[in-house]
Amino acid sequence: MATRTLRIGLIPGDGIGKEVIPAGRRLLESLPASLNLKFEFLDLYAGFETFERTGAALPEATVVALQSACDGALFGAVSSPSSAVRGYSSPIVALRKKLDLYANVRPVKSVRSPGAKQIDMVIVRENTEDLYVKEEKTYDTPQGKVAEAIKRISQRASSRIATMAGEIALRRQKIRKAGGTSIHASPLVTITHKSNVLSQTDGLFRTTAREALATARFVDGGVAVEEQIVDSMVYKLFRQPEAYDVIVAPNLYGDILSDGAAALVGSLGLVPSANVGEGFAIGEPCHGSAPDIMGQGIANPIATLRSAALMLEFLDEEEAAARIYAAVDANLEEGRLLSPDLGGTAKTEEVVEDILRRL
Ligand code: ATP
Ligand code: MG
DSSP: OOOOEEEEEEEESSTTTTHHHHHHHHHHHHGGGOOEEEEEEEEOOOSSSHHHHHOOOSSSHHHHHHHHSSEEEEEEOOOOOOOOOOOOOOHHHHHEEEHHHOOOEEEEEEEOOOOOOOEEEEEEEEEOOOGGGEEEEEEEEEEEEEEEEEEEEEEEHHHHHHHHHHHHHHHHHHHHHHHHSSSSSEEEEEEETTTTTTHHHHHHHHHHHHHHHHHHHHHHTTTTEEEEEHHHHHHHHHHEEEGGGGEEOOOOHHHHHHHHHHHSSSOGOOOOOOEETTTEEEOOOOSSTHHHHHHHHOOHHHHHHHHHHHHHHTTTHHHHHHHHHHHHHHHHOSSSSSOOGGTTOOOOOHHHHHHHHHO
């Protein structure tokens, strides 16, 4: 088999981003040769330090490099200045817009332990519209001020996010089969909405998602589809998290559900994400720059390692991804070399070494 070379942009950003992104690079470089994968890395810049140095939180050179010279990227974290700093805005939000990364994908998985509930789900959040179009206005009335916000839902965005959820459900089933362990017997997509109240906006999301998931590709692939009203979804998510495989939601519900689900598995240091568009994915740990622990070499690298695996999934390298997931799970299950956020005493380096050994 011919060797495939993937060009990966590395954007460490600020704080512990600079400690965990090098771990992601080492992981990719350490994948077994039998996978026939080679990597070329481009060091790219964004974040608050970059802003202070150059006046731009997201330099144009970074955007151009991602667009023209990269197959995928890993993004660390950027610190958000405590009070609004003039001219500074989040580079990851800007990147999502510029590269049309319309989906935020967040897998949430618990460590297998006897007797404990197992969680193995992924939340697929629409990332371009809904209330986040930020079209707000305030006006005066005789009774005082009134503020309004637009909630925009389109057929196009709803259809492509539901299709992505279906594709993810199929791929997860493939990876599960390859890895041999699974809490889900068959793929399931849960559509989340509030169409009982918002019959037009959420109604459109619901019917469009239903249609997208009713195509032969998903039906023949055995993808079951169900719906949950978002409030009862939250209840069930906490009572019975093991019931969920892939959850697809409009922007706001997805935002809330992803953070809620992350809380189910302990540390932020475990939870990966990916920002995904047509043919491009940026892996990004869910945590921030963690200024309270930066520079101590104790940041948990697992969120980043899992984000690298997730990025590989979207580059159709499922086998490499499955290897990484299995190595991380084995480290957590054994529980001998854990970072302090998980109650251990291991340094970032030691956790990475242990996982690389298991690849
Ligand atoms: P930011 O403004 O960049 O989001 P923050 O102060 O909100 O920074 P987070 O990175 O969001 O900090 O982290 C919240 C808490 O979780 C902090 O106490 C942090 O130390 C901890 N934490 C986050 N990521 C990790 C990690 N990878 N390993 C260990 N602890 C982490
Ligand atoms: Mg934070």
